[in-house]
Amino acid sequence: MFPTPIQKASPFVQTAYKIVLPLALVLWLLPLIGVAITSVRPASDLAAGNYFGIPSGFAGLENYTAVFRDSPIGLYILNSFKVTIPTVIGAVALSCLTGFALAVYRFKGNLLLFFMFVAGNFIPFQILMVPVRDMTLRAGLYDTTLGLVLFHVAFQTGFCTLFMRNFIKGLPFALIESARVEGVSEWRIFRYIVLPLMRPAIAALSVLVFTFVWNDYFWATVLVQGQHAMPVTAGLYSLNGQWVAAWHLVSAGSIVAALPPVAMFFLMQRHFIAGLTLGATKG
């Protein structure tokens, strides 16, 4: 078996493993820990230059209430949801359809089309910045959540299509053929056979897209200016401007902003069951 179970390694390796693993974990989490500690640091610490040392006191309650009281972070979070949820639904729904079409039907240019979806992912979005901003401006979508949603849906669908197409390709094709012989229409095959079997893929992709879009900072700053449509990632930046280098508050805001994707992951985790298709064919 590879990798060899750690229980079978020599005592030295076992001990080393037990020491190094937590160490590596802490090292990896260090930035996050830093942010978490800063978020409960009293403002006086930062003024005194105590950035990384032990906080002189616990000011978590003050800092977090200050974030909610003194800034429109509630509105920013709401905006983030207004951008992220429609994007997740739009991109996943669209890619279910494109993935099904590309995986199931043989037609001329199928592969070419598929490659175009994939190739879209490789375009650095810095290149797109100016034209996309121009386009949204002309379409009257600049500085709106709708503009952000439409762009994210378009940009995420490429990756999602790759994911969905490959997932559907992995389903036993006999299921689709069997339904066809039974007289089931193509739409119903998609709706009642393929879609239910795609649940793990839909769950996985939803979490991924949710995280991508929620954490997006670039497009939020490019396509949005006003508070009314500003997602929380870009909103945090304006927080910083409001209180000059109020790092403890920015950290607290960051922690709050990071909670939804984490919650999303734990909520959807149970859907990550592999092998829903087991038993469909011989076994």
Added chain:
Amino acid sequence: MADVSLRKVKKQFGALDVIKGVDLDVQDGEFCVFVGPSGCGKSTLLRMIAGLEEITSGELSIGGRDMTKVGPSERGVAMVFQSYALYPHMTVAENIGFGLKMTGHSKELIAERTARAAKMLQLDALLKRKPGQLSGGQRQRVAIGRAIVRNPEVFLFDEPLSNLDAALRVQMRTELSKLHQDLKATMIYVTHDQVEAMTMADKIVVLSAGRIEQVGSPLELYHRPNNLFVAGFIGSPKMNFLKVTVAAGAGGSLNIALPGAALQLPSHGVSVEGGEMTLGLRPEHIDATGKGDVVIEATVKLAEYLGSETLFFVTLSDGSELAVKADGLAREKPGETIRLGINAKACHLFDANGLAVINGDLTR
């Protein structure tokens, strides 16, 4: 009425000819088996009848209606796949009723037909389970149930038993035969197993490399194979082939030189040029006790004692090898000499092109 007829049906995958022109009629209510080695195109042919593969050229009609260009959903056929293709997220009952539900049948009708099919296939107790909780044989039965409920005119089976273990396969074989008697529907069945073909078929179609080699009832194929391919394919162990020199003898008979003996074969009025030909002898038609029109001696190389019968693999004096099916009490051991009796009536003779000239028809 649901006879299936194929006229000059061809299939090409790119430049590759897979089906090279098939003409075939399957009568209404017939159990027809396509049999052949892997890669001979039998599954492709079945999928063309189902509508899952396009027909490159030629015509297909089912029940007198032209179905060449009709989609699979409108052909009125039901198909059972080798992999069963059960929908993993549905229960057995939902699997069976799915096709009916999707084509707009009433709930009562679906429930009634599902119950009837489940009873017929002994699935009553399993209706609430998912396919993942079923054994191979049970899954197979669900797949068949799904086909039955639609009351199709034609059933198509694509190697349905090949994923089952040997004992279950024998049981399912008889169940399928019984099902055919009960439903009296046209069934087309693909297998590479000639025993399945022999036991179930009304009509066997032997395919090789995209062509039909021979069509006939199981016994016709056994007793009167058209060519070397069919002769070698039907029957187990397979027919022995000996390269022999044939010369015309007196009174319309043929003289065949065997190692250590000369065999006289009645020509049955067929004119035979003679020369190098192939003699076909089924292992079960060689008498290991030395009784027959001519007797040759051979050395036992290998013996398989099966109890009900003994299989000898022997070498003749010229080095050619034969398989012989003997009585289970035969006790010759490897290295011993055995006397083989050959019955002239049981001999098949094939010409240089592999076509049968004389069939050793014991029923004649």
